[in-house]
Amino acid sequence: MTNTVPVSSTESSPRRSASIVDDDEAIEVATRLAHEFAAGASDRDRDRLLPWRELEAFAASGLWSITVPRAHGGPGLSNRTLAQVIAIIGGADGSLSQIPQNHYYALEVLRVGGSEEQKRFFYDRVLSGERFGNALAEVGQRDFTRRTRLVRGEGGAFVEGRKFYCTGALYAHWIPTLAVAQEDGRQTSYLVFVPRNAPGMTITDDWDGFGQRVTGSGSVEFEHVRIEPEWIVPFQASFDRPTTIGPQAQLMHAAIDLGIGLGAYREMLAFIRDRSRPWIDAKVERAVDDPLTLYGVGEVKLRLRAAEALLMRAAALVDFAQLDMTEETVAAASIAVAEAKILSTKAGLLAGTKLFELAGTSSTLSEDNLDRYWRNVRTHTLHDPVRWKYQAIGNYYLSGKLPPRHGAI
Template sequence: MSTAVLDTTAKTADTTPQGVPGLPRPTTPAHVIKSDAEAIAVAEALAREVAGTASKRDRDRILPVAELDAFSQSGLWSINVPKAFGGPEVSYATLARVVQIVAAADPSLSQISQNHLGVVAAIRTVSDEAQQRLLFGQVLKGIRFGNAFSEFGTKRAADFATSFTDEGDHVLVTGRKFYSTGALLAHLVPIVAVDGQGRAWYAIADRNAPGLTVIDDWSGFGQRTTASGTVILDRVRVPKTHLVPGYKGYEAPTADGAIFQIIQVAVDNGIAEAAIRDTLEFVRSRSRPWVDSGQDRASDDPYTIQAVGRLTLRLHAAEALQEKAGLAVDAAVAAPNAETVAKAQLAVAEAKILSTEIALEASSTLFELAGTRSVLAEHNFDRHWRNARTHTLHDPVRWKYAILGNHALNGVNPPLHAWS
């Protein structure tokens, strides 16, 4: 395994971030999950394995290389591959629950899977049967997609300067990307690039393709081990077999945007779950009751009990909306039309609002309830708030409220794009 990937603290005389070589492809096929129940069980087992070292990875910014291999080899990265191509095709309510379970153990690890799962969904929507068979076959073998979607410097998030030229049986892609979650540790990198008509495609390049450079320069204070840094593309060759017409997913109503969004919902609910879990453990075992409470244990403080009740209720409400949204996404995938897709988008918007709010509330209230001792560096509890604040910035919740209000008041359906 490449030590260039593992040794993230190595120093050299040149402090300019350098490109990092990719990982080898898996030598054995990944497990293929058979049912929704198995997907949940596998996620719970994986979470138990990775949770104990998640805080250290965050503190020291150790990339989850071995953990990611275990994650993708477990079969959880192919759970939305259609049954017609040999996949489990679990409910999106189950998929979201899987993402939350892993996020509660390590939200950076969970986030690395989000664009992979979203691209798998897009392939189902827009690719022809031959391309689906090829790409789904690779996913079922354990191949991981990263992403090279977002860019600095464009006017809006949906504007892309990265483009490709047609070279017959392949295209050549040129541009520069940032927020490239998963690209560093991927086997294939889907690149959002526009053609001469301004249409956005996923050009899925080999991670080690000549001209494709991944730089480990993500310096965000949260989600620190997602390696969401820079990808530089200099005439990267992508065979047309791996050129996916992503734009088709937003020309007519499809569930593609809602699927990308519900995965983000699940990551945020996982962060909230972890923050509440640590709050309960610390208050029970280490916190002191306030001097005016008349209690011998902090866990008997009536105001602490009330606050924990509020957090518990709001997390359960967020999880219920997440499940409702997953079922609405299932309906939109099965029969995509203006009505089913709008219902899925609205349900996901509701879930996104509450997941954002509970992630931020739980990760902040932890310190209020646990007390001053909880801020000691040895606990690293600030990672919950840092992760919540960072991940919830993917798209503004104020616009989710606007989507809900505009539909309720004026009957206007949500826009069709990857953030809706």
């Protein structure tokens, strides 16, 4: 489905976010919302119904502002809580757990590289209920002439280019955009916060992947879009030194995969208990007594629990690194997150597959739409290749080589 979206027709007036004061409240709110979101998740996925109402409730709950630092009026909650919130929502609807990932990412870029004036302005926007999307990925990233550019001249500063896979852009009030510029003979990059109603910007709802169908991951085109200097935040500079932008981003991706896997696991348990039949050779009356089914359920649970444990360990190391961003602390956090991402990928995919293997043929009926779990986790786990994470981990432990600094490790 392709739909070019007139920005003025879909722009929503934000509601000021509720104030969440601590970690326990954030988990409680996320759990309540997940229960509400789960009710319509299958229909939204099957019919590609964009979750506007759910997103409004999600943002207004205060969960979208939990990483705003306390110094700027937010609760400044831990990455452990952030990962838990994402996983809880992901268990109900994988798309809804992915949509705010780039919102939190932009908040971390601001924390690390933004000026105090930029932090005050944008953090206040978030506390007022506004949402960030993203316009990062694009075709031809290695060719400067084809990349989205930040152009400065006598008439001001402008963004020109085209982006794809812009998760959350469709629903956002601001679209943080990665743009490159030639300055003093070298290429550098910025994260430019472009308001949704900026003249010359077009959002096209053309995401047609078989999973994560309602993430709003379409395309964004910029035709000489004028932007204000205070909307331009240094980006490359935040990777020229050790920062937690990359590990925090990957932590959230791991949490999304874990959450979808947990959702698949719960569906599997319910189906086996209520609808599955035991295999004839098991010589039992109920599927819940089939010994090989029990083995499979235990295997999935163990993998998910291990992934969750590694995720929580990684989150603690990201928290520690944020307090003191050095080569050593950021590298340790990055490697811990890579370990968690490998296991969350494997555990999520296993849960999505075993749901059908253990529940049986009747679990494939289209009316149940249970394949959305496998489709969602398979789609999202392709965000970056885990095979490269093994290589980074091996290099770190064997040779003491620090992992690269970017958002995919």
